[in-house]
Amino acid sequence: DAGITQSPRHKVTETGTPVTLRCHQTENHRYMYWYRQDPGHGLRLIHYSYGVKDTDKGEVSDGYSVSRSKTEDFLLTLESATSSQTSVYFCAISRQGRNEKLFFGSGTQLSVL
Amino acid sequence: GQQLNQSPQSMFIQEGEDVSMNCTSSSIFNTWLWYKQDPGEGPVLLIALYKAGELTSNGRLTAQFGITRKDSFLNISASIPSDVGIYFCAGPDNYGQNFVFGPGTRLSVLP
Numbered sequence: 001d002a003g004i005t006q007s008p009r010h011k012v013t014e015t016g017t018p019v020t021l022r023c024h025q026t027e028n029h030r031y032m033y034w035y036r037q038d039p040g041h042g043l044r045l046i047h048y049s050y051g052v053k054d055t056d057k058g059e060v061s062d063g064y065s066v067s068r069s070k071t072e073d074f075l076l077t078l079e080s081a082t083s084s085q086t087s088v089y090f091c092a093i094s095r096q097g098r099n100e101k102l103f104f105g106s107g108t109q110l111s112v113l
Numbered sequence: 114g115q116q117l118n119q120s121p122q123s124m125f126i127q128e129g130e131d132v133s134m135n136c137t138s139s140s141i142f143n144t145w146l147w148y149k150q151d152p153g154e155g156p157v158l159l160i161a162l163y164k165a166g167e168l169t170s171n172g173r174l175t176a177q178f179g180i181t182r183k184d185s186f187l188n189i190s191a192s193i194p195s196d197v198g199i200y201f202c203a204g205p206d207n208y209g210q211n212f213v214f215g216p217g218t219r220l221s222v223l224p
Contacts, residue, residue, distance in 0.1 A: 031210065033211075042214050042215075042216055042217070043156075043201075043214045045211050045212075048210055048211070050210060056210070058211060059211075090155050090156075100144075101146065101158055101161050102146060102158070102203065102212055103158060104148075104155035104156045104157070104158075105155050106154055106155045107153075107154065107155050109153075
């Protein structure tokens with residue numbers, strides 16, 4: 001158990017509504033990541049954080065924003081959800097970044113109708 | 114950009130058989146990570162490799178960091194039903210703080 005909790009585990013929402021997914025870690029790791037996993041596309045990076053209030057975009061960041069006000073929490077917000085954002089979202093953490101082990105949460109299944 | 118290829122894409126084996134799968138790239142990696150993902154769950158880290166030629170075991174799993182640093186191998190000995198899942202390789206990209214992931218090898222174990 002890597003000490004990562006994602007909430008909610010499942011969510012169904014309607015197009016155009018805002019959605020926030022939460023990732024909470026108990027490891028005090030510096031780096032936190034949000035990925036989405038889709039058939040045929042594998043795991044794709046949405047945003048990541050390298051410290052409190054320090055975030056950067058990944059390869060599929062359009063339509064998503066993030067915030068990290070505390071070391072342990074990393075929030076992913078869909079300002080206005082679209083059907084193309086239906087996916088499984090994974091949070092991941094790493095102690096030192098890209099040359100260190102990456103640990104994943106259990107995921108959030110999001111369906112946008 | 115950097116890409117990781119995994120082979121085979123899928124495999125069906127009998128319980129008790131040994132399994133071999135690999136991960137290759139056209140570019141060099143300094144770290145190799147191997148994950149297993151069960152349905153409805155997040156990827157779980159199995160083995161991490163940090164040095165060319167390194168051979169590391171975790172129970173029935175053994176992984177090797179290729180000498181060229183462009184490949185890695187994962188072996189599972191005496192497979193059991195709970196080995197079923199998708200196995201991913203991953204490594205850090207060279208451009209930022211991201212990781213590159215392979216497409217996965219789907220393993221099915223027949224009783």
